[in-house]
Amino acid sequence: MKGNEAIAHAAIRSGCDGYFGYPITPQSEVMETLMELKPWETTGMVVLQAESETASINMVYGAAGCGKRTMTSSSSPGISLMQEGMSYMAGAELPAVVVNVMRGGPGLGTIQPSQADYFQTVKGGGHGDYRVIALAPASVQEMADFTVLAFDLAFKYRVTCMLLADGVIGQMMEKVQLPPFRPRWTEEEIRRQTPWAIMGKTPDRKPNVITSLALQADEMEEINLRLQGRYREIEKNEVRFEEIMCDDAEYLVVAFGISARVSQKAVELARQEGHKIGLLRPITLYPFPTNEISRLADRVKGILTVELSAGQMVEDVRLAVNGRIPVEFYGRMGGIVPSPDEVLNALKEKVIRK
Amino acid sequence: MNTEQIINPANLVYKKPSVLNDVNMHYCPGCSHGVVHKLVAEVIEEMDIQDKTIGVAPVGCAVFAYKYLDIDFQEAAHGRAPAVATAIKRLLPDRYVFTYQGDGDLAAIGTAETIHACNRGENIVIIFINNGIYGMTGGQMAPTTLVGMKTATTPYGRNVELNGYPLNITPMLAQLDGTCYVTRQSVHNVANVRKTKKALRKAFENSMLKKGTSIVEVVSTCNSGWKLSPEASNDWMVENMFPKYPLGDLKDI
Numbered sequence: 001m002k003g004n005e006a007i008a009h010a011a012i013r014s015g016c017d018g019y020f021g022y023p024i025t026p027q028s029e030v031m032e033t034l035m036e037l038k039p040w041e042t043t044g045m046v047v048l049q050a051e052s053e054t055a056s057i058n059m060v061y062g063a064a065g066c067g068k069r070t071m072t073s074s075s076s077p078g079i080s081l082m083q084e085g086m087s088y089m090a091g092a093e094l095p096a097v098v099v100n101v102m103r104g105g106p107g108l109g110t111i112q113p114s115q116a117d118y119f120q121t122v123k124g125g126g127h128g129d130y131r132v133i134a135l136a137p138a139s140v141q142e143m144a145d146f147t148v149l150a151f152d153l154a155f156k157y158r159v160t161c162m163l164l165a166d167g168v169i170g171q172m173m174e175k176v177q178l179p180p181f182r183p184r185w186t187e188e189e190i191r192r193q194t195p196w197a198i199m200g201k202t203p204d205r206k207p208n209v210i211t212s213l214a215l216q217a218d219e220m221e222e223i224n225l226r227l228q229g230r231y232r233e234i235e236k237n238e239v240r241f242e243e244i245m246c247d248d249a250e251y252l253v254v255a256f257g258i259s260a261r262v263s264q265k266a267v268e269l270a271r272q273e274g275h276k277i278g279l280l281r282p283i284t285l286y287p288f289p290t291n292e293i294s295r296l297a298d299r300v301k302g303i304l305t306v307e308l309s310a311g312q313m314v315e316d317v318r319l320a321v322n323g324r325i326p327v328e329f330y331g332r333m334g335g336i337v338p339s340p341d342e343v344l345n346a347l348k349e350k351v352i353r354k
Numbered sequence: 355m356n357t358e359q360i361i362n363p364a365n366l367v368y369k370k371p372s373v374l375n376d377v378n379m380h381y382c383p384g385c386s387h388g389v390v391h392k393l394v395a396e397v398i399e400e401m402d403i404q405d406k407t408i409g410v411a412p413v414g415c416a417v418f419a420y421k422y423l424d425i426d427f428q429e430a431a432h433g434r435a436p437a438v439a440t441a442i443k444r445l446l447p448d449r450y451v452f453t454y455q456g457d458g459d460l461a462a463i464g465t466a467e468t469i470h471a472c473n474r475g476e477n478i479v480i481i482f483i484n485n486g487i488y489g490m491t492g493g494q495m496a497p498t499t500l501v502g503m504k505t506a507t508t509p510y511g512r513n514v515e516l517n518g519y520p521l522n523i524t525p526m527l528a529q530l531d532g533t534c535y536v537t538r539q540s541v542h543n544v545a546n547v548r549k550t551k552k553a554l555r556k557a558f559e560n561s562m563l564k565k566g567t568s569i570v571e572v573v574s575t576c577n578s579g580w581k582l583s584p585e586a587s588n589d590w591m592v593e594n595m596f597p598k599y600p601l602g603d604l605k606d607i
Contacts, residue, residue, distance in 0.1 A: 046444045051470035055437040058430065058467070062410070062438030065428045068445050070466055088431050198426035198442070200405045200449055209420045211411075211429035 003143040004170045006178070007073065007099055007163070008033035011045075015184045016097075017068035018046040020059035022078060026167040027101035030073040036318055053078035057085030057098075065093035065210035067190040067197025069151050073075060076117050077108060077168075080125070084162055087126030090227065091212025093196075095154035097147070098132070099163040101170035102308075105336035108262040113167030114337020115257055118312035121164050122286040129224055130290035132160040133233045133286040134239065136256040140174035142283075148179045153238065154194075157230050158300035164285060166308060168258040168337060170314065212311055240283035241292055245271065249278025251351050252296055254317050255306040256282050263306045266343035285313065293320035302351040307331045307342055326351070366539040373404055373424050375483065380418060382489075384584025386574030387415060389541040391422050393551045394454070397558055398425065405528035408442055408448040409436045414456035415489040433464025435524045436471030439478045444560075450561050452479035458488050461497040461523040468527070475532030479557040482524070482569060484599060485576040493579035497521040498592055503581070520598060524571045528604040535567035536605040542588040543594075546601070558605075564607060573599045 001009070007030050016039075021031045031049060039045035046063075050056040058073045063070040074082060075283060079100045100121065116124075121134045131152050134144045143165060150161040164332035172298065188199055189213055201207045214220040244264055255263040260281040270277040280296065282289050297303070302325055305314040311329040319326045330346035332338045359365055370376065374395035381387045384569050393467035399409050404425055411419040413432035420427030430438040435453035443451040460468050460482050471478065487505055488494040494507040502511040509519060512520070528536040535557055539550040557568035573595050582590055 018441060046441075048440070048444060050437065051466055053465055054434070055470065058434035058437035059441035061434075062428060062441035063445050065438075065444055066408075066445050070441070070445075084431060085434075092429075173418060198408050198428055199446065200408060201424065201426045202405050207420070207424055207507075208426045209429065210427070211420065213417065213429055263360070 001140065001176060002029055002100065002170050002171060002173050003137070003140045003165060004029035006031045006144040006164050006176050007147050008037065008138050009178050010144040011071060012039045012043055013179050014151050014182045015043070015069055015182045016071055016151065017184055018044055018048070018063045018070045019072065020048050020050050020070070020323055021072050022050050022053045022056050022074065024075045024078045026103055026113070026170050027031065027075050027099065029072050030099065037313060045184065053081040054085070057082035058116045060096050061085050061089050061094060063093070064089060064096045065092070065198050067194035067199065069184070071097035071099065073101065075101050075103045075107070076105050079117060079120070083126035084122070086132065087130060088212050088277060089160050090126070090130030090132070091128065091223070092210050093158040093227070094210065095158050096160050097150040097154055097163070098160055099165065100348040102164065102166045104333065110335040113258060113337060114333070114335060115166055115259060116310070116333065117164065117309040118285065118307070118309060121162055122288070122316070130227060131234070132162045133157070133234060133287070134162045134164045136164050136283060136285050137169055137283060138257050138260045139169070140172065140176045143169060144176050144178055147224065151193040157234055159215050159230065159234070160296045162283070166257050166258070186202070209327060222251045224235045233335065235287040238284060239287045239289050241289040242281040242283060242350060244279040244281065245298060246278030246280060248276055249299070251347065252278060252302055252303045253281070253306060253343070253347065254313070255279065256313065259306045259308055262338060262340055263343050265340035265349065269340055270347055275347070277347065282313070287314050288320070290316070290320040293317055294322070297324050303327045304347050304351045306338070308337065309333060365538050371399045373398045375424050377421060379422060382578045384575065384587060385415070386485065386541050387483065388573060389547060390481065390550070390572055391419065392545060393465070393541070393547070393554055394481070396551060397554045400557060401555070403450050403558070406448065407452070410439045410451070410453040411455070412455040412459040414459050415606070416454050416456060416483065417490065418419040419454050426508040428598045432583055433462070434467055435459065436464065436476070436478070438470050440474070442478055443478050446466055450479070450558055452481060452496050452558070454481045455495045456488065457482070457484045458490070458529070459499040461521050465523070468523070468532070470526050472567045472569070473530045473532045477561045477564055478567060479561055480567060480569045481554070482560065483574045484571055485540060485574040485579070486595060487576045487579040489576045489579050497523070498526040498599070500598055522599065524569065525604055533567045533569060533605060534607045535560050535568040537569070537603045538601050539584040540591070540601055542575065542591060570598065573601065
């Protein structure tokens, strides 16, 4: 099935309580599939088409406040509209899952695939000091698996977890093994697991208030310090990456999502020509595999970062390398996906022959 | 009556509703918010639904509504309360869910969310405080500011050519198939306070009948923003606001 369809199936199976969305190419199949599957008749999951991405994310905010597993999905321009809501959710410490099937920008851009929302995602696209966990699937299987993982991480840390996919992963069809069904949480479970949730004030407790407002500066700083503490925990515990042929590598490619799929082929082609190349694929873009890249930088002679953008993640790779070895970049923009040969040529011209 | 007789519970004729917290309000003396808060608290108490009621606070003067009502609350981004309430009600359909919004929140930045929540017929209550001004930010023009009315951003009075017309949004909402009860009330005298309470009670009751959205607009005063005494504000409201925003039921199905 398509990557977008896998997300819909996995959402229902992960015990999701509510999906709120607005159509936008190239991810409309997520809501279309949910509407076709009618989970409200089986698991009781609510699926609602909102009047805008702004409304969608605020519906997610409302539902997340109730301690419910809630998600939305969109593509780049729609995700820009959602940034306000994501900032509020960060401030109110609410768990939620947001899927971004990226397309080319800026502006209305194109419906073709892109990875140019990296900065927006990992540097905090809305206002204020906050982070979202960013998972970068590179296959339809990972679209399904990471949907489940995203809910678990979101609730573990009370943060938004984003699936940062691209138009290729969303649209391409692959075999997928869907995750097992797990039930939606009962109200008793929600009361126990998320005692902060608004479910109606019972006599045994004070009212729960979900807000991101703290007018007193010292109170607001305290909230920020708590959030930053949580982000340090996330950075310590949740870094995920995949290493392909890195053990004997003399040069390294760093790429995520569809760029990693293309780069893996380029690495294989390079090895056929006798070049010892490895691929590091960050699975979490935030937290970033800084330590692993730093470790590899002691062993390899140069790095090529490949992205569908003008070069965004390459900045984090350079921070990890800290000037020890050359870090070059190759990317295409506007919806163009490079071929493995293009990546191979870039490897030869920019990295190996230096 | 001596003091002892007065404080004898048997002679008690009025008390603060238990759902209203015993804290100082930040509202200006003379502001309508305090009265409406009290009425909401009374309705929740009388219907015995404190444990089933979830409020959604706006951005504006009522941003701190959650400090005054002893119920679970979620504070929405500016204008987004109907979207937030939509999700809460959909996921917890046996709860009473209401939004409490001012004119800027409901009729300017949140117009789309308001119209679409009403049009979907969400089984929620929308309480709409219309005082024709942005109180919290210091008295700027609101969508409902009357023509000629002076505000911080219309210092020479609202000029139609420059600022457009006052937005009379409630009749628009009454036209939508998703609304079941749309009414306009005020709290400037005892009779109207009682009517408003009755309207709020009906709106809360509607939200369990699957009839659609109930909207209670309360034409209100902002004496600080209007730069009038509380008493003069009431008179000004009757004289100027009521002709543009006449009281009464616009829809009751």
